[in-house]
Amino acid sequence: xxxxxxxxxxxLAEKWTKYRSSMPLVAPHNKLRLDVIVVGTGLAGASAxxxxxxxxxxxxxFTFHDSPRRAHxxxxxxxxxAAKNYRNDGDxxxxxxxxxxxxxxxxxxxxxxxxxAEVSGSIIDQCVAQGVPFAREYGGLLDTRSFGGTQVQRxxxxxxxxxxxxxxxxxxxxxxxISLGKVQMYNRHEMLDLVMxxxxxxxxxxxxxxxxxxERFSAHAVVLATGGYGNVFYLSTNAMTCNVTAAWRTVxxxxxxxxxxxxxxxxxxIPVSGDYQSKLTLMSESLRNDGRVxxxxxxxxxxxxxxxxxxxxxxxxxxxxxxxxxKYPAFGNLVPRDVASRASKAMCDAGHGVAPxxxxxxxxxxxxxxxxxxxxxxxxxIHNPDKDTITALGEKVIDEKYDNLFAMYEKITGExxxxxxxxxxxxxxxxxxxxxxxxxxxxxIPGLFATGECNFSDHxxxxxxxxxxxxxxxxxxxxLPYTIGxxxxxxxxxxRISTDLPEFAAAESETRARLLGFLxxxxxxxxxxxxxxxxxxxxxxxxxxxxxxGLTKARKMVQDLQAEFQSDxxxxxxxxxxxxxxxxxxxxxxFMELGELMIVDALNRNESCGGHFRTxxxxxxxxxxxxxxxxxxxxxxxxxxxxxxxxxxxxxxIFETVKPTxxxxx
Amino acid sequence: xxxTLKVWRQKDAKDKGRFETYKLDxxxxxMSFLEMFDVLNExxxxxxxxxxxxxxxxxxxxxxxxxxxINGRPxxxxxxxxxxxxxxxxxxxxxxxxxxxxxxxxxPVLCDLVVDRSAFDRIIQSGGFISVxxxxxxxxxxxxxxKEVAEASFSAAACIGCGACVAACPNASAMLFVSAKVSxxxxxxxxxxEAKRRAQSMVKQMDLEGFxxxxxxxxxxxxxxKEISIKNIARLNREYMSSAVGSETEV
Numbered sequence: 037x038x039x040x041x042x043x044x045x046x047x048l049a050e051k052w053t054k055y056r057s058s059m060p061l062v063a064p065h066n067k068l069r070l071d072v073i074v075v076g077t078g079l080a081g082a083s084a085x086x087x088x089x090x091x092x093x094x095x096x097x098f099t100f101h102d103s104p105r106r107a108h109x110x111x112x113x114x115x116x117x118a119a120k121n122y123r124n125d126g127d128x129x130x131x132x133x134x135x136x137x138x139x140x141x142x143x144x145x146x147x148x149x150x151x152x153a154e155v156s157g158s159i160i161d162q163c164v165a166q167g168v169p170f171a172r173e174y175g176g177l178l179d180t181r182s183f184g185g186t187q188v189q190r191x192x193x194x195x196x197x198x199x200x201x202x203x204x205x206x207x208x209x210x211x212x213x214i215s216l217g218k219v220q221m222y223n224r225h226e227m228l229d230l231v232m233x234x235x236x237x238x239x240x241x242x243x244x245x246x247x248x249x250x251e252r253f254s255a256h257a258v259v260l261a262t263g264g265y266g267n268v269f270y271l272s273t274n275a276m277t278c279n280v281t282a283a284w285r286t287v288x289x290x291x292x293x294x295x296x297x298x299x300x301x302x303x304x305x306i307p308v309s310g311d312y313q314s315k316l317t318l319m320s321e322s323l324r325n326d327g328r329v330x331x332x333x334x335x336x337x338x339x340x341x342x343x344x345x346x347x348x349x350x351x352x353x354x355x356x357x358x359x360x361x362x363k364y365p366a367f368g369n370l371v372p373r374d375v376a377s378r379a380s381k382a383m384c385d386a387g388h389g390v391a392p393x394x395x396x397x398x399x400x401x402x403x404x405x406x407x408x409x410x411x412x413x414x415x416x417x418i419h420n421p422d423k424d425t426i427t428a429l430g431e432k433v434i435d436e437k438y439d440n441l442f443a444m445y446e447k448i449t450g451e452x453x454x455x456x457x458x459x460x461x462x463x464x465x466x467x468x469x470x471x472x473x474x475x476x477x478x479x480x481i482p483g484l485f486a487t488g489e490c491n492f493s494d495h496x497x498x499x500x501x502x503x504x505x506x507x508x509x510x511x512x513x514x515x516l517p518y519t520i521g522x523x524x525x526x527x528x529x530x531x532r533i534s535t536d537l538p539e540f541a542a543a544e545s546e547t548r549a550r551l552l553g554f555l556x557x558x559x560x561x562x563x564x565x566x567x568x569x570x571x572x573x574x575x576x577x578x579x580x581x582x583x584x585x586g587l588t589k590a591r592k593m594v595q596d597l598q599a600e601f602q603s604d605x606x607x608x609x610x611x612x613x614x615x616x617x618x619x620x621x622x623x624x625x626x627f628m629e630l631g632e633l634m635i636v637d638a639l640n641r642n643e644s645c646g647g648h649f650r651t652x653x654x655x656x657x658x659x660x661x662x663x664x665x666x667x668x669x670x671x672x673x674x675x676x677x678x679x680x681x682x683x684x685x686x687x688x689x690i691f692e693t694v695k696p697t698x699x700x701x702x
Numbered sequence: 703x704x705x706t707l708k709v710w711r712q713k714d715a716k717d718k719g720r721f722e723t724y725k726l727d728x729x730x731x732x733m734s735f736l737e738m739f740d741v742l743n744e745x746x747x748x749x750x751x752x753x754x755x756x757x758x759x760x761x762x763x764x765x766x767x768x769x770x771x772i773n774g775r776p777x778x779x780x781x782x783x784x785x786x787x788x789x790x791x792x793x794x795x796x797x798x799x800x801x802x803x804x805x806x807x808x809x810p811v812l813c814d815l816v817v818d819r820s821a822f823d824r825i826i827q828s829g830g831f832i833s834v835x836x837x838x839x840x841x842x843x844x845x846x847x848x849k850e851v852a853e854a855s856f857s858a859a860a861c862i863g864c865g866a867c868v869a870a871c872p873n874a875s876a877m878l879f880v881s882a883k884v885s886x887x888x889x890x891x892x893x894x895x896e897a898k899r900r901a902q903s904m905v906k907q908m909d910l911e912g913f914x915x916x917x918x919x920x921x922x923x924x925x926x927x928k929e930i931s932i933k934n935i936a937r938l939n940r941e942y943m944s945s946a947v948g949s950e951t952e953v
Binding site: 083086087090101102103104105106107108110111120122158160161162163164165166167169170171172173174175176177178194195197199200201204207208209211212214215221223246275276277309310312313314315317318440443444447448450513514517560562564565606608609613614616617 | 714730732733734736737740741743744747748750751752753755757758759760761762763764765766767780782783787788789791812813816818819820822823826827828830831832833834835836837838839840841842843845846847848849852853855856859860862863886887890892893
């Protein structure tokens, strides 16, 4: 199979504009005859479904949630990037493009990333028009702040709830199309298989999660916007139901999975507290605007804190190691996520961790509280403010900026992070890998498209903060509605696809057999216990640091776990009822297959880049060592069949505009 | 900690339902309320019994999926907190906790603690949006919005659509939910164009769904995990009256 990225010819900055003006179109009267299935209602799915409905296509939209407003995009906190240059601080489309390519450690396609930067400004315009209440200055104009890996302030935000506000904007647009009859919405329906007819994606099999019935849906094209697979690690910042099943089922039908080992570990999450832990909670990257990350210089201090004999605030200034500021003076606390995560891990590994588990460092707001307090006092005409006044005023500013984040931290840990430094540790957050797509966001299966976190396309080996929201909405509002026409223009004389075709019957009966299989094992162990064990293997051997020896061992462990799953699983209940355990069983089975592929991919990539850190390939200072000669390619994997090796297909990454260099934030 | 749970069990919408009692011996104070349910469900599965169905997703207090009434209060005893953010340190060793689903005619129970809240979606579909197509609207900064207005709008938009307001209200009224959406959009200049139509359509749909009327009990505000203010209800009433009386807007 020869992978063709279908990148348009011409100068980088003109590719998208020229292509958009010359791509095939579907006339309005023909759009009315074409059906499109959109699976997922997060930012990428809701925006795509709404926009396609507006254009005139008949859209069928699916979510396994009880409402399209619940997808995990809603939990994004910090913000969304856009090259508006409202701050006059030197931002531009090219700079956003460059930061993203560099942030991704030169493992993304130039053309896709440039297009993302080009449409970023329109996203903000669109969201404001929809009524998204972004933060504003007193002059009534939009406020922005900094995020990691950049030296400009291009991140638009709505307190610590940016994802929620953007998703509600997209949900509102989707709701409008539902009311107009252009989108048929299916809540509580989970996609369990892709149906292909004559080599094209023509429908899905979905399970009605209330009745348990399997249902067939057909369309001329299928769009997956089903998010990432971070929950393969069990503990992650993803929501509990985030899963890879829809995407993985298409892989089983021939779609390629690209760069699955590229996972993002977010540096600032609330540390693990016990064995019963069900998920990890992110503390937004925006906090690194004001939070200074440190660990005690002396190991005995760290030990005293771990044992509860000392507190963070007891450590004098000279005994604190602000290690990000020390190691990376140019970017300081705002280095990209992969860099910050590794630095924190290194401190903890060296014995400087501060939680009882030894796995946490501090993020401290005392300096910011004092700085803001003085500034606010001065603005209020208080010339010699005492310490309490400064602290009170400073804490007020912190509340205004980060609102719910400090409250959330206190609810979970019982500590007030304005009074004592926050404890943080890296956790799985996002997956850069995903379904392989070309420039049109079409997978290698004709008629199957993938958008948002579900595809692999824009973030290379590491995503910059506030860029996931940007990509989800870019794909859904401003890319897919155009590019899907390149496929559908050839389908205008294809009549409506019948769900009575034998392909639908076959896919339905395969799905039924698979689900009944889980129910019939009747062993002893719960789905959840298998998921936890899979997560531990993945985190230990395919997490923040990997090496060939560990990965080889882990692959065997995952295979053994799969065998045990097939022989000792217990799923209560039946197929034809509301049965959350059965839903989970199908998802965990797919996570195991994906987990093995992630390990294979990590083993294949004999270099370190972005979130993929192979301990064999590092500089003397412990920085990632890329191998551009050997690995400047997208690794797209074809499912080989049960018990067979997956097949690697390479798409070489060609850099025409930027020159890959060693990524430095010093 | 030892905890006794009395949990509502109901197989499906047709089942009559009943409380079942469960005893837990190893609850720790750092556990979240839902993690306690995870532990209980694991025990039930080990005994080959049917685990308790409860809805949850983000476990960060933002997706609005949880729908439990804990000791008579939607989302439990802690002010401004969803059930998923509630931790066991709020309870004492030996406590008995009663857990049941959100109850309202417009929110039928599907299974155990899981209810159908799609009525909220239909209310939004009736007018909870600004009619703007994806395209090339004017530059975002061409429309200044006073900071106070943007913040008031944001405070209303913080609603997570969980339905606690309905569960808390003796009339099962959805006024807090509807008024939050109307306020979010009607306060902004972008939303003014359709303000009257929006208020009328959404109130009409709310009535059609079988929600009760507001009689100023204000339990909704007290139980809202996002602390949405009842000022929004006053704002909706004003908007509704001014749009209904002598208005040419028809919905």
